[in-house]
Amino acid sequence: MGVCSTKNIGNEKRRCDELLNILFWNLKRNAIEDYIIDCIVENNVDIAVFSEFNGINFINIEKNLGKMYGRILAAQDDRKVTLIAKNTFSVTILQQQNRYSIYNVKTAVKDYLLAAVHLEDRRNYKSAERIDTIKRLVADIEQTEELLKCNNTIVIGDLNANPYDEELLSKYAFNAVLFKTIIDKSELTNPNSSKRKRFYNPILHYISEDTEMYGSFYHEKDYMTSYWHCLDQVLVRKSLVNSVNC
Template identity: 80%
Template sequence: MLNILFWNLRRNAIEDSIADCIVENNVDIVVFSEFDGIDFIKIKKKLGKMYERIMAVQDDRKVTLLAKTTLSVTTVQQQNRYNIYNVKTAVKEYLLVAVHLEDRRNYRAAERIETIRCLVADIEQTEKLLKCSNTIVIGDFNANPYDEELLSKYAFNAVLFKKIIDKCELTNPNSLKKKRFYNPILHYISEDTEMYGSFYYEKEYMTPYWYCLDQVLVRKVLANNINHVEYLKRINTRDLLENAIPNSAISDHLPLLVNLQEVGNGV
């Protein structure tokens, strides 16, 4: 099992909670956004020698990553809004794409889509270069599952139902074949399990529903390897919610945990 965590930290110095979350969930790879002011040395000291921060040639910008030292993780490409990593476990090789797209308050959907187009082109180029299609995209998309940024054939081209991508991995807009991603989030959103979303701030957005801004996408070859996806609501005994919404003193986003089975499909 490969456990991947993403957390938008809201620039809060919550090093103890971060370390506790990693240990409690046996996280293999953790991706952060809005991590300014976080003392990663403090986190690493608490975790011991089991984890290492993966640094690039340039300074980290919108996203950064910690990984178990048992994994081989290298930075393939770094842009302002995303990083592409090559991850090798004892079982498989992956392309892990960490993203933090333009926020909804200051940018339009068209601006996020332009970034996504560049990102998808870089993903396709890297998949061909490394001959690896085990691609995982995780992060803060600043878009919901049914938004154009996720669904459009000219953006992520992500389908929400496994049967669709199982039937056909490619779409054909204007005679150009484009590979799809699979977005598993709808399978896990439920009132029964109180799995609503990752972000809720009624005062600002004036909406009575949760946003699913933090998501994970995978290529077809990994669609059946997703074992579980969850927005975490507590760390040990500490509740991450206050009055039924994320406690902004910790973060205004809930962490996203993805469990990926490593046996079976994948090349």
């Protein structure tokens, strides 16, 4: 399993391995169908997840990809995220909420649960509001894992939180650890009392000057200090810890 995340053109582009190649892209409402098509073809993307996709002509994208891909739609209108996938995979939407969608992805090798996410932005929402959404998402993931007896779970998207923020680290939110040794030792937080399954967040391993994966920088309006952010992330359950290649 490989996961791939692209935030903007030329920024945070990550190539992945051959088993399941996933692209995430926050399009910022830019109608850049040609760039999307080129990115999918050049990187042999299996599943492409998009947020802030208003104004994108997905029919044109599918047409230019030679009908190799199809958009996965639910009964209700798309909200914050949408997905297109290779027609060689069986992809069904299990649940769709305003800020996330959960999909069942069946390949010839393995079944996955894929949660595509776009959490509340940092300018207009507080951390507590993102955590509230995360709690609902994690509860839905756990219920789906139990129902389908599948723990090959991937969370990908614009989390609008940094790797060390409460949204990622708190056992009452994503409960994500940054080192394989921790989740290898125990998949559960407080295994003897309040048992909460962990996610693994591989981001620190891949942030590097060598690979030009820096995160994002910006200057606060009232300050001269530059702030570093890494808001697009991938989380996986223990069963996929050694399969991630960003």
